[in-house]
Amino acid sequence: MRVALIYNLKRDIGTESQLPVDYFSEYDSPKTVQSIADALRANGCDVLPVEADAHLPQWLRTHRVDLAFNVAEGAPSENRESHVPALLSLLGIPHTGSGALAMALALDKAKTKQILRYEGIPTPAFQVFRSTAEPLDARLHFPLIVKPNREGSAKGITVDSVVRDRAQLRRQVHLVLDGYRQEALVEEFISGRELTVGVLANGHLTALPILEIDFAGCEHSGEYFYSWRMKEYQGNVELGLVPTFHCPARLPQEATRYIQELAIRAHRVLGCADISRTDFRLRDDGTPFVLEVNPLPGLDPEESNFPMIARGAGMSYQELIHAIVASALSRARDHRSPAAPSSHAAWTLIDVGPGSASTEVSVAPEPAARAAGLP
Ligand SMILES: Nc1ncnc2c1ncn2[C@@H]1O[C@H](COP(=O)(O)OP(=O)(O)O)[C@@H](O)[C@H]1O
Numbered sequence: 001m002r003v004a005l006i007y008n009l010k011r012d013i014g015t016e017s018q019l020p021v022d023y024f025s026e027y028d029s030p031k032t033v034q035s036i037a038d039a040l041r042a043n044g045c046d047v048l049p050v051e052a053d054a055h056l057p058q059w060l061r062t063h064r065v066d067l068a069f070n071v072a073e074g075a076p077s078e079n080r081e082s083h084v085p086a087l088l089s090l091l092g093i094p095h096t097g098s099g100a101l102a103m104a105l106a107l108d109k110a111k112t113k114q115i116l117r118y119e120g121i122p123t124p125a126f127q128v129f130r131s132t133a134e135p136l137d138a139r140l141h142f143p144l145i146v147k148p149n150r151e152g153s154a155k156g157i158t159v160d161s162v163v164r165d166r167a168q169l170r171r172q173v174h175l176v177l178d179g180y181r182q183e184a185l186v187e188e189f190i191s192g193r194e195l196t197v198g199v200l201a202n203g204h205l206t207a208l209p210i211l212e213i214d215f216a217g218c219e220h221s222g223e224y225f226y227s228w229r230m231k232e233y234q235g236n237v238e239l240g241l242v243p244t245f246h247c248p249a250r251l252p253q254e255a256t257r258y259i260q261e262l263a264i265r266a267h268r269v270l271g272c273a274d275i276s277r278t279d280f281r282l283r284d285d286g287t288p289f290v291l292e293v294n295p296l297p298g299l300d301p302e303e304s305n306f307p308m309i310a311r312g313a314g315m316s317y318q319e320l321i322h323a324i325v326a327s328a329l330s331r332a333r334d335h336r337s338p339a340a341p342s343s344h345a346a347w348t349l350i351d352v353g354p355g356s357a358s359t360e361v362s363v364a365p366e367p368a369a370r371a372a373g374l375p
C-alpha cells in the first residue's frame with residue numbers, strides 16, 4: 001500500500017525574526033515525521049513523505065497513493081488544519097484523521113465549547129473578546145485565563161495568562177488581539193488536576209487510559225500548568241520543567257469511566273475520525289471540565305501525550321500508527337462520513353494499565369453533567 005505522509009515541518013525562526021517565539025510550535029519536528037514514516041514502513045507500507053505547501057495539489061495529482069496519513073497543520077489561517085483534509089476529499093483520496101469540518105471546529109476553541117455546552121458536556125464558563133473595550137460578563141469569576149482562540153501547543157499561554165483583576169485581564173486580552181491577530185478566549189481558571197484522554201476509533205470508539213500530568217515538581221520554575229514554556233521545554237531539568245506523568249491517572253474507577261465517556265462524547269459530537277485527544281481539568285471538588293478537543297494530537301514518540309497514553313495502554317508506537325491507519329481504511333471501505341451516526345451505542349473504555357481487559361459498556365447518549373464522584 002502506497003501512503004503519502006503529509007506534514008508541515010518546524011522551522012528555525014532565527015534570532016532576527018519578527019515572528020513570535022512560539023510561531024512554529026504546532027509544526028512537527030523531522031524526528032516525528034521520521035518516526036511515523038518508520039512505523040508505517042514497519043507495518044508494510046510504501047511511504048512517500050510530502051510537505052503540505054502550495055505544491056501539494058500538483059504532487060497529489062502526479063503521485064498515485066492509496067491513503068494519506070495526515071499530520072499537517074496547513075497554511076497559517078483560521079482554517080489551516082482543514083486545508084489538507086479538504087484537498088484530499090476533493091481529490092477522493094482516503095486519509096487518516098478528521099475531515100475539514102471537525103478540524104475547523106476543534107481549532108476554534110469557542111465554537112467547540114458552544115457545541116460541548118449544547119451537548120451537556122462540562123466546559124469552563126467563558127467569554128470571547130474581540131476588543132479590550134468589551135465589558136466582562138458579570139457571571140465570570142476571577143481567576144480567569146486568557147488564551148488565543150485558535151492556537152494549539154499552548155501558544156500564547158504563559159503564567160501571566162492567568163489574571164486576577166480587570167487591569168490584568170485587559171492587558172492579556174490586548175496581548176492576544178495584538179500578538180495573535182485573533183479573538184481572545186477568556187475562561188474561568190479551573191484549579192485542579194490536569195488530565196488528557198486519547199480516543200481511537202475502529203468501528204467503535206475506544207477511550208485509552210487517562211493520562212494525568214502532575215506539575216507539583218515544577219514549582220520552582222514558576223510554571224504550574226501546561227503553559228507554552230512547560231510544553232516547549234518539557235523535561236528540562238535545569239529549568240525545573242519536569243512534570244510527572246501518570247497513565248492511568250490516579251483516579252477512582254467511577255471518575256475514570258465518567259471522564260473517558262466525556263472524551264468519547266466530545267470526539268463524537270465534533271465529528272472527529274480515527275483519533276482525538278481531549279484535554280481536561282478536574283476541579284478540586286471532582287468536577288471535570290473539557291478544555292478542548294485535539295483531532296490532530298502530537299505524535300512525537302517520546303514527548304507527545306498521545307504516544308505516552310498508547311504506552312500506558314500497552315500499545316507500541318508502531319501499533320498506534322497501525323490503529324490509525326486501520327481505522328481510516330475501514331472508513332474508506334464503508335464510505336462512511338466521520339460524523340455519520342453509527343450503529344454502535346457501545347464503546348470501549350480501557351481504564352487500567354497494560355495487560356488489562358477492556359470493557360464494553362453502553363452509556364446513555366446524553367448523561368447529565370455531574371461531579372466525577374471524587375471524595
Ligand atoms: N480554563 C482553564 N483552567 C485551568 N487551566 C487551563 C484552562 N485553560 C487552559 N489551561 C491550561 O493551559 C493548557 C493549554 O490550554 P488548552 O486550552 O489545552 O490549549 P492548547 O490548544 O494550546 O493546548 C491546558 O492544558 C491547561 O494546563
Ligand SMILES: [Mg+2]
Nearest residue numbers: 153154279292
Ligand atoms: Mg491542550
